[in-house]
Amino acid sequence: MSGLPEPGPGEVRWLAAYDAQLRGASETGQAPSSVDGPVIRIEFANRGMVSYRSLAGLEDGEVDALIARQRDFFAAKGQAVEWKYRGHDVPVDLPDRLRAAGFVPEDQETVLVADSIDIADRLRGRESVAGVTLRPVHDRASIERIAAMESVVWDQDWSWLTDDLVQRQAAGQIEIYVAEVAGEVVSAAWAVYKKGTDFTGLWGGSTLAEWRGRGIYKALVAIRAARAVDLGYQYLYVDASDDSSPILQRLGFVAVTTTTPYVHTPA
Structure with missing residues (x-):
């Protein structure tokens, strides 16, 4: 499974739920x-996405035809499409x-x-950092400051994040x-509550270089894990980069699979 060790009982349970x-x-x-058969075509504003639970049972030719149809569906709209593998x-x-x-892989x-x-138990008492104010935000002005911080971290225009x-x-x-x-935003993160599921997704977490470590x-x-428990969400999940994955695994998270966007961009 993409270089990951064979899963144990806990990982099997988590992967099945995922x-x-x-x-x-x-x-x-x-x-x-x-x-379209086993897949769902999702039409987001900036590009399409292909999602599915399983392609098991399809013959080779059927898989190739399925891939081509999704590529051509979005190409006809002039849109790129991500196949979430x-x-x-x-x-x-x-x-x-x-x-x-014609799909090109992005970062795994x-x-x-x-x-x-x-996770909430492991990190109890770690919800604060000396000299740092950690708080929930609800106003647009604060969210605009988060987008500006992300733009600095990634050296790209992340103003789209505000809306x-x-x-x-x-x-x-x-x-x-x-x-x-x-008063300076040095980091930000958000919890995504997947309604109708047992999962809370942990996203963001980018931090200005001088405030890392x-x-x-x-x-x-810690804050988001405790909040997930309060709201009754059983599991936390993260699509983790190579930078954050080791940190999270030291905190008790377990790798269950990998995810790679394969993107086709029409000419």
């Missing part, structure tokens, strides 16, 4: 979608088939899962937390 609850229809959110998906040569159809991330109460977070917060999908020092990231995890 596949059943977080894939397919649950990824559509409020976006328009349509069904997980490392335990079948057929095992699916990445090769996606590449052959590791899917980490943990029991909310376990994205404002809209999702207004829909009751997320809670946003900020870390400030002397001081426990801010862990404090934001």
Whole structure:
């Protein structure tokens, strides 16, 4: 499974819940979608996405035709499309088939899962950092400052994040937390509550370079884990970069699979 060790009983339980609850229809959110066999085509504002729970049982030719139809559906609209591939998906040569159809892989991330109460217990007392104000935010001005901080961290224009977070917060999908020092936003993170599932997703967590290594990231995890327990969400999950994955695994998260966006961009 993409270089991960063979899963134990706990990982099998988490992976089964992840596949059943977080894939397919649950990824559509409020976006328009349509069904093509085992896959769901999701039409987000900036690009399409293909989601599914399993392609098991399809013949090789059927898989290739399915891939081509999704590519062509969005190309006809002039849109790029992301095929959201997980490392335990079948057929095992699916990445090769996606590449052959013109899809290009972006950065691989590791899917980490943990029991909310376990992480909350492990991090109890770690919800604060000396000299840093950690608080929930609800106003647009604070969210604009978060987007500006993200732009600095990633050296890209992340101003689009403001409207994205404002809209999702207004829909009751997320809670946003900020870390400030002397009024400056130095880090931010948000919890994504997957309604109708047992999962809370942990997103964000980017921190200005000069404030890393001081426990801010862990404090934001601790706050969101405790909140997930209060709200009755059994599991936490993260699509973790290579930078955050080791930190989270030391905190008790377990790698269950990987996720890689394969993207086709029309000429």
